[in-house]
Amino acid sequence: MPGIIGRKVGMTSIFGAEGENIACTVIEAGPCIVTQVKNVETDGYRAVQLAFGEKKEKNTSKPLLGHFKKANTTPKRDVVEFRDFRKEYDGMVELGKEIRVQDVFVEGDFLDAVGTSKGKGFQGVVKRHNFAGVGGQTHGQHNRLRAPGSMGNASFASRVPKGKRLAGRMGTDRVKVTNLKVVKIMPEQNLIVVSGSVPGHINATVILQK
Structure with missing residues (x-):
């Protein structure tokens, strides 16, 4: 078989x-x-x-x-x-x-x-895509450790490209x-x-x- x-x-x-x-x-x-x-x-x-x-x-x-x-x-x-x-x-x-x-x-x-x-529910970028976060807590960055950081384009395109790794449903x-x-x-x-x-x-x- x-x-x-x-x-x-x-x-x-x-x-x-x-x-x-x-x-x-x-x-x-x-x-x-x-x-x-x-x-x-x-x-x-x-x-x-x-x-x-x-x-x-x-x-x-x-x-x-x-x-x-x-x-x-x-x-x-x-x-x-x-x-x-x-x-x-x-x-x-x-x-x-x-x-x-x-x-x-x-x-x-x-x-x-x-x-x-297994379903993990809605997860952020650190758990879902292994992002490292913005960095240290210097220069007033007290709440940015698990944030995705800058992700969009500058004046050209001026948008977030399709397929960008972001927070979302994880698992299943x-x-x-x-x-x-x-x-x-x-x-x-x-x-x-x-x-x-x-x-x-x-x-x-x-x-x-x-």
Whole structure:
């Protein structure tokens, strides 16, 4: 399989083979259900659609209820499509099949994690763009330490150019972290432990890709 959907549980640390302390993220990956298989003849491209997480039937639209019924499964919360998977996965992607974490990854693999970063709200330029501020407190600059400083043009143009780094909403961006090592897999609990940090808050949806 080209990947799997999971839920971020939290962070911990594991001692490596040489006694080093490795910061790790624990993810509940799967079980996922194959809800659609696309091919070149009918859809123009190859893809497999996976669904993860339970959802109440009353909160699911009728078109989605029929979509899940075709796969003979209950309504799911997250639906993700993995495009252009290799042909050797053809035997693993029948409609309605359950995909578990041990079917996709083994210990020692490297994967990419895709998620939505934590929202920070409206932030200033020092936190958002690592500005240094105006400088020291000499010459009466008692309240300018975290200010952006001069930013506009002189008489020509006489405006602030587009794309200028300013204060604004920070976070809630789609982030992809690459080359995370699979440290441990616990198939009984559907858990996978990867080295390093994964974007998102606790209980956030995470997409794990090969």
